[in-house]
Amino acid sequence: MLGKIKWGIHPNTHKSPTESKAIEVNELPGKVILPVQQHIGAPAVPIVKKGDLVKKGQLIAEGKALVSSNVHATISGKVVEVSDQPHPVQGKCQAITIESDGLDEWAEGILTERDWQKLAPAEIVEIIKDAGIVGLGGATFPTHVKLTPPADCSIDTLLINAAECEPYLTADHRTMLEYTERVITGIQIIRQVLGVRNAIIGIEDNKMDAVKVMSQAAAGTGIKVAAVPTRYPQGAEKTLIKTLLGREVPSGKIPPSIGIVVQNVGTAVAICDAVVSGVPLIERVVTVSGGAIKEPKNLLLRIGTTFAAAIEQCGGLVSPPKKIIMGGPLMGMAQYTADVPVIKGASGILAFTAEEAKDAPESPCIRCGSCLEACPMGLNPSMLSILGERSFVEEAVNQYHLLDCMECGCCTYVCPAKRKIIHYIRYSKKMSAQKGGK
């Protein structure tokens, strides 16, 4: 009782504009911009050049490195450019621009039908790798790497992350309601790859309809469905593990080290599509929301569609946005232009009005301790921000566990002095990486 009694925050979820709207398939985009880097790891290498004709599903950039991922054409048409283009995370990135021929034809030999139960784990991993699947929750770690855990880790549990704790976003929620069968099949495939029986889907208890639908669909498969308390950042890998299994991932380690693999619910759908029907990752469900959007919606978007085109699909803008964000409002990236493409990790597109984007000037820390209470990792964000301000990087890393921060943003959300704590932490992390310190 005298220790840490709570972590996390309870922001207004803002989910009502989109949570009851069915996923809409968007119109075929006129062009798509496909960055070669849409994942964590080495960039893929383009294997097409300007002027080439490509078909939907065709491999256009190959992930050759150990941790990398393939990129496929998401429409059929002509490659008009291989050049640097705006990128929602990196600012600029090499990208392949395809202009649509309006036919939307599949490349030959892509679509097949497979019985996943007859496939060996290694074959499935190969299919997932070829399909360019990455974690669709936002971290975009290549899935085939995550499904081949280090040999010294014995995996006992598969967690499916469907908490969707970020405000505004309802893409995973709608995915569970509408693609229920594919979610379940995807989970079964992952279980087969990992050779585990125990699988739990963690869903925040503000989505009880999804809990019900998933429980019914999972009946008889041995997959458990658990409602977890609504509290940000419940959907962070480490906090979800703690909530569902009571285990903690040791500092600096990954979940497989304690026998757990976590996959996002959207990733399960992508795995199902790739393994069962041969469809590579060319589209994803994206929540388009925020006060500046005329008609917030969940859209099934081709990867590479620009944000501007996606917003157009939602009736356009009510007022000029003051902020456009890829992802959720707490961990998402603010964009400098609406011409950035939707990448594999884009779970949401938010356009904020001036009112929503308003920001107060920061003042010195008054040591109220709210950030310590909110921090799910048990850090001292107050001290980290002060050390960051003064560039005391080594002290932050060695004494205040800087590198354990997952940048969930709880500390900055609660700060009464409006300090940009996460910003200081990112700065310190960057300084630390430059110094080669780890």
Added chain:
Amino acid sequence: MSDDFQKEAAPNETEPKETVKKEAVKKAAAKKEAVPKEDETKEVVQEEAKDYMIVSSSPHLFDDNSISKIMWTVNLTLLPAVLFSIYHFGAQALITLLAGSLSAVAFEAAAQKIMKRPITISDGSAFLCGLLLAMCLPPGVPIFVPIVGSFIAIVVAKHSMGGLGYNIFNPAHIGRAALMVSWPVLMTSWTSITTTADVTTSATPLNILKLQGYDAVVNTFGSQTELYKALFLGLRNGSIGETCVVLLVLGGLFLIYKRIIDWVVPVTMIGTVGILTWMFGGTHGFMSGDPIFHVMAGGLIIGAFFMATDMVTTPITRKGKIVFAAGAGIITVLIRLVGGYPEGVCYSILLMNCVTPLIDRYIQPTLYGKGEIG
């Protein structure tokens, strides 16, 4: 320079989005007229004169809590006790309270103006500091006493350290301590009040205890029950704001409910004082003391709820706060029972303020992933 500008400006008409952002990158945090200057991290891209987008580090969603909300809430919770003190001690208390709080605000404005810092008097922290200082003064002091106290609290103890957030010691208590050594007679001259036992006294209960012993205290109020009643309701001599236990506790409970203060601090500090005075405070040997008297007399209640919970000068972790409160309780009892002063809350909190950085260094929050695996 002008050539460069034209080179940049020329393609501007044909490819607006590409070049405008290069040209008009502004500081996001720019408070006034932003000078076009590249900033690594925060930038505002101006697409048109008025129509720009903000690019900032996540998160993009904030709670509506703020420093001024916290400070004014604390001020508000002190209001009942303040009103009672005006009723109990009369207009001279009102004058002292106003002189203390308003001069604190004025000194803060002046100090910030001289140091060319943004003026933050509206956040309520200076008002709170002056108010708390005045509440710890005897009701009949001349008007210059609270004003000099506020000067020391605000200018010396707060702004010379760097302002709100940087002060090491509780400014109100520094102000009081300075007044105590400067005008010891004024600071210990209490008004005369008549108790329920028809005894007119101009001493505080703790004064009587120090000079004449516990039995004299009881005699002054008639009986032990009458003594407790007088202490609980505040019908006794003492500093302006410290007497009414019931209203201070209600204010403190509201702050706990609002999560502005942590309940462990008042509970630990009051508990420590209670236990130690019960064990060592009696005249008939071990465990014959009167803890209820010691808890309600003097400035312990206001100190435990409003001073030992000051965010800036106390430890940031919960465990650290417990250590702080226990230490302050121990020092209070030492001063009251062993030391030369009748009351020790002010000095105990100041002494514990000294060790706050040390406590924060050694007591850190429990890290995720530090526990046993599995």
